[in-house]
Amino acid sequence: xxxxxxxxxxxxxxxxxxxxxxxxxxxxxxxxxxxxxxxxxxxxxxxxxxxxxxxxxxxxxxxxxxxxxxxxxxxxxxxxxxxxxxxxxxxxxxxxxxxxxxxxxxxxxxxxxxxxxxxxxxxxxxxxxxxxxxxxxxxxxxxxxxxxxxxxxxxxxxxxxxxxxxxxxxxxxxxxxxxxxxxxxxxxxxxxxxxxxxxxxxxxxxxxxxxxxxxxxxxxxxxxxxxxxxxxxxxxxxxxxxxxxxx
Amino acid sequence: xxxxxxxxxxxxxxxxxxxxxxxxxxxxxxxxxxxxxxxxxxxxxxxxxxxxxxxxxxxxxxxxxxxxxxxxxxxxxxxxxxxxxxxxxxxxxxxxxxxxxxxxxxxxxxxxxxxxxxxxxxxxxxxxxxxxxxxxxxxxxxxxxxxxxxxxxxxxxxxxxxxxxxxxxxxxxxxxxxxxxxxxxxxxxxxxxxxxxxxxxxxxxxxxxxxxxxxxxxxxxxxxxxxxxxxxxxxxxxxxxxxxxxxxxxxxxxxxxxxxxxxxxxxxxxxxxxxxxxxxxxxxxxxxxxxxxxxxxxxxxxxxxxxxxxxxxxxxxxxxxxx
Numbered sequence: 001x002x003x004x005x006x007x008x009x010x011x012x013x014x015x016x017x018x019x020x021x022x023x024x025x026x027x028x029x030x031x032x033x034x035x036x037x038x039x040x041x042x043x044x045x046x047x048x049x050x051x052x053x054x055x056x057x058x059x060x061x062x063x064x065x066x067x068x069x070x071x072x073x074x075x076x077x078x079x080x081x082x083x084x085x086x087x088x089x090x091x092x093x094x095x096x097x098x099x100x101x102x103x104x105x106x107x108x109x110x111x112x113x114x115x116x117x118x119x120x121x122x123x124x125x126x127x128x129x130x131x132x133x134x135x136x137x138x139x140x141x142x143x144x145x146x147x148x149x150x151x152x153x154x155x156x157x158x159x160x161x162x163x164x165x166x167x168x169x170x171x172x173x174x175x176x177x178x179x180x181x182x183x184x185x186x187x188x189x190x191x192x193x194x195x196x197x198x199x200x201x202x203x204x205x206x207x208x209x210x211x212x213x214x215x216x217x218x219x220x221x222x223x224x225x226x227x228x229x230x231x232x233x234x235x236x237x238x239x240x241x242x243x244x245x246x247x
Numbered sequence: 248x249x250x251x252x253x254x255x256x257x258x259x260x261x262x263x264x265x266x267x268x269x270x271x272x273x274x275x276x277x278x279x280x281x282x283x284x285x286x287x288x289x290x291x292x293x294x295x296x297x298x299x300x301x302x303x304x305x306x307x308x309x310x311x312x313x314x315x316x317x318x319x320x321x322x323x324x325x326x327x328x329x330x331x332x333x334x335x336x337x338x339x340x341x342x343x344x345x346x347x348x349x350x351x352x353x354x355x356x357x358x359x360x361x362x363x364x365x366x367x368x369x370x371x372x373x374x375x376x377x378x379x380x381x382x383x384x385x386x387x388x389x390x391x392x393x394x395x396x397x398x399x400x401x402x403x404x405x406x407x408x409x410x411x412x413x414x415x416x417x418x419x420x421x422x423x424x425x426x427x428x429x430x431x432x433x434x435x436x437x438x439x440x441x442x443x444x445x446x447x448x449x450x451x452x453x454x455x456x457x458x459x460x461x462x463x464x465x466x467x468x469x470x471x472x473x474x475x476x477x478x479x480x481x482x483x484x485x486x487x488x489x490x491x492x493x494x495x496x497x498x499x500x501x502x503x504x505x506x507x508x509x510x511x512x513x514x515x516x517x518x519x520x521x522x523x524x525x526x527x528x529x530x531x532x533x534x535x536x537x538x539x540x541x542x543x544x545x546x547x548x549x550x551x552x553x554x555x556x557x558x559x560x561x562x563x564x565x566x567x568x569x570x
Contacts, residue, residue, distance in 0.1 A: 006352050010338070017340040017381075085336040088300050089353050089401070090325035246302070 003091050007099020011073065015103055025069050026111045029062035030118045036181060037122055044182055048212075052126075055119045056207035057180030060200055062111050063144045064171030067151035068164075070104040074155030075164040083246060093242040097152050104148040105141070112140065126211040136210040139220065142227040143203050147171070149234025156241035180204040199226035253278040253405050253436035254299060258308035261294050261460075268294045270460040271308065276453070281427070281437040283451035285444065287554055290457040292440040293333065296409045299438070300330045313405050329398035330407045335390040336397070339383035343374050343393050346382060347400060354401030361400070368396040372426065388419025395426060405436045412446060424449060444550050458554040471549045478517035479548055480525060481540045484509040489535035496529050502552050509537075512548070517541055 015022055033054060041050035074097070077083050086096055116124075128136065151167055158164050175181070177191055178200035184192055195201060202222035209216030254276035261269040269291045276282040286292050297303035299312055301321040310317045313327035337346045344365050351361030369378045372392045382390060391411060398406060411427065412420040427450055431437055441447055447454045448468045455465035464471055479502055484490040490509050494501070503512040515521050522541060530536045 003353060006349060010341075010349055013345070014338060014340045081332050081334040081336040082338065084297075084302055084332060085330060085350075085397070086353070087302055088325060088328065088330040089350070090322055091353055 003095035004098040004102070007091070007095055008102040009099075011099045011103030012106065014073070015069070015107060021069060022107070025065050025107065026114055028065055029058050029111055029115050032061065033058040033115060033119060034122070046183060049123060051119060051122055051124045052212065053208070054181060055115070055124050056204045056211065057175060057178075058115055058119070059112055059140060059207060060143065060178075060180050060204050061172065061175045062115055063108055063140070063147060064175065065168065066104055066108040066111060066144070067147040068168035068171050069107070070100050070148055071151040071155035071158075071164040071167045072161050073103075074100055074152050075158055075161050078156065078245060079160070087246060093246070094239070097149075097238055097242065100152055100155075101145070101148045104151070105144055108144045108148070109141075112144075127213040128211045129213070132210045132213060135220070136207050139203060139206050139210070139223055139227075142224065142231075143199075146227040146230035146234060149238055150230050151234075153234045153237040153241055156238060156245055174198065175200045175204075178204060199223070199230065202226060251277055252311070253280075254282070254310070254312050254438060256295075256299065256308065256310040259295065259298055259305045259310060260307035261291075261298065261303065261305050268460050269298075269305070272457070272460070272462055274455060274462065276436060276438060278436055279431075279434045280453065281431045281439065281451045283447035283454045284438070284440045284457055285442070285447045285454055285550065286440070286457035287442060290554075291460040292457055293409055295457065296330070296407050296438070296440060300328055300407050301325055302330075326401075327403060328405045328407060329401060329403035331391075331395045331398040331409070331411060333410045333413060335394035337382050337390065337393050340381060342379050342381055343369060343385070343389075344378040346393060347397055350397045351400040356400070364400055368399060372396045373422070386419070388415055388422060391415060391419070391423060392426065395423070399430075403435070405438065406430065408437065408439045410440055410442065413442065420446075444547050456550065456553050463553045464549065472543075474549055474552065478515050478541055478543055480513045480515045480522055481542065482511045482513070482529070482536050483538045484511065485535055485537045493529050493535050502548050514552075515541065517543075 033051075036054045036058070037051045041054070044050055044053075046053040077096075083096065087093075154167050155164050158166075177187075177195050178184075178198055179195065180200055184195045184201070187195055202219040203226070205219040206216050206223045208214070209219065252275055254274060256272060256274040259269050259272040260267075272291070272295060274282075274284070274295075284292050284295060294303065298305045299310055299317060301317050301324050304318060312324045315323040315327070317324050338349075341349070347365035347368055348361045351364050352358070356364060366378075369375045372395065374389060374393060374396070377385060377389060382393060385393065395408070395411065408427065412423050415423065424446070427437060427439065431450070437450075439447075439450060451468070453465065453467055454471060455462045456471070457463070464474060482493065484493055487506065487509065490506055490511070493511060494504055494506075497504075497511060497513060501511050501513055503510070505511075513525060515525060522539075526536060526539065
């Protein structure tokens with residue numbers, strides 16, 4: 001456990017010193033939200049003020065960007081030889097990964113708070129009670145944690161930081177084919193099946209419903225099942241890949 | 248499994264896919280000594296180190312490090328050893344002091360102990376002034392010294408140094424040599440790999456030469472030099488036709504042949520009678536050899552004699568004809 005804490009403080013220190021990457025991952029979601037609200041938002045009809053509709057989507061995409069950074073850090077550590085030193089010092093593999101994941105989650109919480117702050121300034125007014133806020137935070141945290149593990153596993157899978165960066169593109173585009181930015185009903189029929197049945201949609205729908213105090217139906221359960229599935233897949237794949245890559 | 252041995256490896260085998268990297272390596276390293284594993288690129292040095300430091304599992308054979316089995320007691324082994332690799336394994340974005348403090352904490356030191364130990368090591372390795380600078384701004388030599396310092400935070404009893412000076416310029420290399428020599432003086436066992444004979448000769452009490460995944464020679468530097476008969480006779484030939492004639496007559500005994508340089512080296516005991524006999528035998532016409540010199544064998548001669556395919560066999564044959 002103390003090894004995991006040392007690894008976490010290391011990962012946080014390293015990310016605080018990659019200022020350009022840190023600023024990008026903090027600013028990108030905010031800029032994206034402003035772009036959607038002010039440039040596209042006027043043309044998108046969602047039945048409510050667009051900023052209200054889009055905030056959950058921005059939070060989800062923001063989690064994706066943050067996780068992609070994690071994949072790159074893991075790959076860099078693995079190719080740099082420092083992992084061998086950690087292993088020769090008997091630092092367990094899970095502690096090393098946990099350090100990266102914890103740092104990833106903390107970075108993501110920071111950018112989430114920033115998104116909420118700016119969203120409030122541009123007119124986002126949630127109507128959630130305390131329970132709604134807590135539930136929304138819980139779902140978002142579960143999602144952030146799950147894709148951080150997935151990203152760490154991806155970082156262990158690829159050999160170069162450039163390849164690890166490819167995850168950024170996946171994380172940046174998959175949310176567009178979901179209910180995160182526009183209602184699925186407005187999409188062409190052939191993409192609706194994918195959009196309805198991918199993890200971003202239930203997560204975004206749940207966040208939206210909880211924050212606005214509207215009915216959420218079964219989407220929290222779908223979101224939690226997706227998060228649990230991704231988490232298990234990430235943890236298992238991460239464990240196996242770590243052993244394989246460092247054997 | 249004697250107590251005097253810090254490292255004892257028997258029949259280590261390792262293949263990666265179809266490529267056999269180690270074909271049965273035996274090593275014995277006494278406690279408190281400096282041991283050099285010498286070999287060309289691709290000989291299997293790094294694989295040997297990775298097995299002994301528990302980072303890679305051997306396919307066959309057995310190894311004890313600090314009295315513990317590297318496979319079944321890897322956690323105990325890890326508590327007694329440290330590793331400084333070919334690539335300085337420190338964080339470029341942390342300062343030298345931060346890197347050492349982190350390693351100290353991972354080695355189980357308290358916050359205060361880690362800070363003190365980092366300070367001591369930075370002082371000892373001449374990095375005190377650079378302590379607060381990020382490692383990304385260090386020179387190659389400074390990075391290696393920090394890497395070596397990082398491997399010492401936990402006061403290990405066996406230190407593995409995988410090519411600690413590869414890629415360094417001569418002054419940085421000399422500083423590393425001083426540091427390693429000092430470690431040996433402190434009673435730590437040092438297992439070093441290198442491609443440089445000079446380095447092995449200078450630092451190590453015993454040397455094993457690894458080639459093609461096997462130990463092809465081992466002993467003290469003096470033992471190894473003895474393998475090539477102590478002396479070598481270097482011939483300079485008149486022209487390439489003369490070179491070919493003489494080369495044919497050496498019948499595989501040559502330590503070294505260099506057709507472009509018109510040079511051939513042969514082992515000899517250095518006596519006048521033996522040198523005269525060799526010259527007569529190789530050049531009965533007395534026109535092919537332009538000049539000759541006799542010198543005491545260096546480790547280079549040993550290295551070339553034992554690591555080139557066919558050389559070891561040729562040498563044995565030569566030995567038997569003259570004994």
